[in-house]
Amino acid sequence: MxxxxxxxxxxxxxxxxxxxxxxxxxxxxxxxxxxxxxxxxxxxxxxxxxxxxxxxxxxxxxxxxxxxxxxxxxxxxxxxxxxxxxxxxxxxxxxxxxxxxxxxxxxxxxxxxxxxxxxxxxxxxxxxxxxxxxxxxxxxxxxxxxxxxxxxxxxxxxxxxxxxxxxxxxxxxxxxxxxxxxxxxxxxxxxxxxxxxxxxxxxxxxxxxxxxxxxxxxxxxxxxxxxxxxxxxxxxxxxxxxxxxxxxxxxxxxxxxxxxxxxxxxxxxxxxxxxxxxxxxxxxxxxxxxxxxxxxxxxxxxxxxxxxxxxxxxxxxxxxxxxxxxxxxxxxxxxxxxIWPEGVTPFHVGIVNLKQGNGAADATCEALYRQLTGHGLDPLYDDTNEQAGAKFATMDLIGLPWRITVGPRGLKNGVVELTSRRSGVCVELTSADAVARVAEIYAPQGMEK
RNA sequence: CGGGCUAUAGCGCAGUCUGGUAGCGCGUUCGUCUGGGGGACGAGAGGCCGCAGGUUCGAAUCCUGCUAGCCCGACCA
The missing domain is CATH 3.30.930.10 (Bira Bifunctional Protein; Domain 2)
Structure with a gap:
């Protein structure tokens, strides 16, 4: 969404x-x-x-x-x-x-x-x-x-x-x-x-x-x-x-x-x-x-x-x-x-675009969205024009367990960030790895359905 | 159901005592700038002041009645 x-x-x-x-x-x-x-x-x-x-x-x-x-x-x-x-x-x-x-x-x-x-x-x-x-x-x-x-x-x-x-x-x-x-x-x-x-x-x-x-x-x-x-x-x-x-x-x-x-x-x-x-x-x-x-x-x-x-x-x-x-x-x-447990979260993962309108950031977010959806996941993509701080605050409030943060700074080095809402731990990885990691997190639950 | 309190813009509140053109912050709309933790400036929109009656030249403000909601207690999945 x-x-x-x-x-x-x-x-x-x-x-x-x-x-x-x-x-x-x-x-x-x-x-x-x-x-x-x-x-x-x-x-x-x-x-x-x-x-x-x-x-x-x-x-x-x-x-x-x-x-x-x-x-x-x-x-x-x-x-x-x-x-x-x-x-x-x-x-x-x-x-x-x-x-x-x-x-x-x-x-x-x-x-x-x-x-x-x-x-x-x-x-x-x-x-x-x-x-x-x-x-x-x-x-x-x-x-x-x-x-x-x-x-x-x-x-x-x-x-x-x-x-x-x-x-x-x-x-x-x-x-x-x-x-x-x-x-x-x-x-x-x-x-x-x-x-x-x-x-x-x-x-x-x-x-x-x-x-x-x-x-x-x-x-x-x-x-x-x-x-x-x-x-x-x-x-x-x-x-x-x-x-x-x-x-x-x-x-x-x-x-x-x-x-x-x-x-x-x-x-x-x-x-x-x-x-x-x-x-x-x-x-x-x-x-x-x-x-x-x-x-x-x-x-x-x-x-x-x-x-x-x-x-x-x-x-x-x-x-x-x-x-x-x-x-x-x-x-x-x-x-x-x-902080939703993975089993009941309204969306599996949030995508935060830190600079809406930036070509590389927009393209990466769109690709992430497509790939996550392709894995049967339900991402929430914050594609609004809000400031970074406002986007983070919204994501924290609604409590999605995972957040992928995309910004020009990281993209210069070819990485996005994957952050755990619960632990706050943040790792930098390629966007392909981020998709794979999120898919892996939710895989056991997907199989139970 | 006993006790206490509240009702004013979407949300949070001031104004009520002492009657005289409806306010603030946030949000929202438009514009410009900004761009890694709720940013800045400018210009707007938005109110039967819970409802009904009364007092008064005049009521968000005073009086009476009602309604809705909240808190403590008793009760309860």
């Missing part, structure tokens, strides 16, 4: 409404614009990041054997009355009345609707296990929205629902989700720690929240520092292996890690003192196993091999997609702006 033809409304000054760093940077970098309290428009650059996150989630869910689908945002109140949640949910559920005076809701979650779909079409144990999911907008009429997209009223969320014949099968689904979520977050450049959680209004027996450590997090967390050394890395996961999924789950959940909701002082104090940590965290996902709570209420049963009827064991599993954009920024920024 050429910056001169793009829509990137950056702000030099911080809008007064924004308090925390990710909200400020999202507004300043032109990612979002507030439409009303807790409701945001996603401008082109923010939308690109949202889509990147979404793509990673889809890839990892499909890899785990889960099926994408899509359910409506507006639902009839009837199903919610059937489950008992129409009254239980309270004022956070946005209630709407249509022209025929029917009660409708803007959905905050979809257990009822998916269970209704399930009971209409699945009648045999042979159709199990089944896990479906969607990535869809949700709405919770928060009393006090804040922190930008991290605690909005409208939010984009992946919500998955698993159906199994037995508790054991359902726990495998639980473990499978835990592992796939770990992979998902790692691909986004985030460390999200599974912590034992409280089930809240969704209900359930087993539940873990995934938390990203950040000073601005809403939850107080307590953990054994050894847990931060754990990574999945590139280990090969066989999602149909119950043993392997369970072992990974055990590895990642056996060390102490809890939010203040479930914190146990005695257990915490049993950790060697030098490894005890208290910090703050942002919740970016949660998995639940809740047994037959909804299948009983909504009568979702299958026929078993011996001919009897059995309520299915369910779980639901969520990732806060829009919230993740804020969480990633909270975990990846400096005083100049955002």
């Amino acid at each position: 050429r910056l001169s033809r793009y829509f990137l409304p950056i702000l030099k000054e911080t809008p007064a409404e924004a308090q925390i760093i990710s909200h400020r940077l999202m507004l300043r970098a032109g990612l979002i614009k507030q439409a009303s309290a807790g409701i945001y428009s996603w401008l082109p650059t923010g939308f690109k990041v949202l889509r990147k996150i979404e793509d990673i989630i889809h890839a990892e869910q499909i890899r785990a054997g889960h099926h994408p689908m899509l359910m409506p945002t507006i639902q009839s109140a009837d199903l919610w009355r059937e489950s008992g949640r129409y009254d239980a949910y309270g004022a956070e559920m946005l209630r709407i009345r249509d022209r025929h005076d029917r009660d409708m809701i803007y959905t905050p979650t979809a257990e009822e609707l998916i269970t209704d779909i399930f009971r209409s079409h699945v009648t045999s144990y042979r159709d199990l296990p089944l896990t479906v999911y969607q990535i869809q907008w949700k709405f919770r009429d928060e009393m006090r929205p804040r922190f930008g997209v991290m605690r909005g009223r409208e939010f984009y969320m992946k919500d998955g629902y698993s159906f199994d014949l037995t508790r054991e099968d359902a726990l495998h689904a639980y473990n499978r989700h835990l592992v796939s979520y770990l992979r998902t977050y790692e691909r986004m450049g985030l460390q999200a720690i599974p912590m034992r959680a409280d089930s809240g209004p969704i209900g359930g027996d087993d539940t873990h929240e995934f938390l990203v450590l950040a000073d601005t997090g809403e939850s107080e967390v307590f953990y054994d520092s050894a847990i931060t050394d754990l990574t999945l890395g590139d280990r090969d996961i066989n999602y149909s292996s119950t043993g392997q999924c369970r072992r990974v789950m055990e590895q990642f959940t056996s060390l102490y890690a809890r939010t203040d909701e479930t914190h146990d002082e005695a257990l915490f104090n049993a950790i060697p003192e030098e490894r005890r940590r208290t910090a703050r965290g942002i919740e970016v996902g949660q998995i639940f196993y809740f047994g037959t709570q909804y299948s009983d209420a909504l009568s979702a049963k299958v026929q078993t091999s011996d001919g009897s009827q059995a309520a299915v064991h369910m779980g639901s599993h969520g990732i806060g997609v829009s919230r993740l954009v804020g969480a990633i920024i909270e975990a990846n920024h400096d005083d100049k702006g955002i």
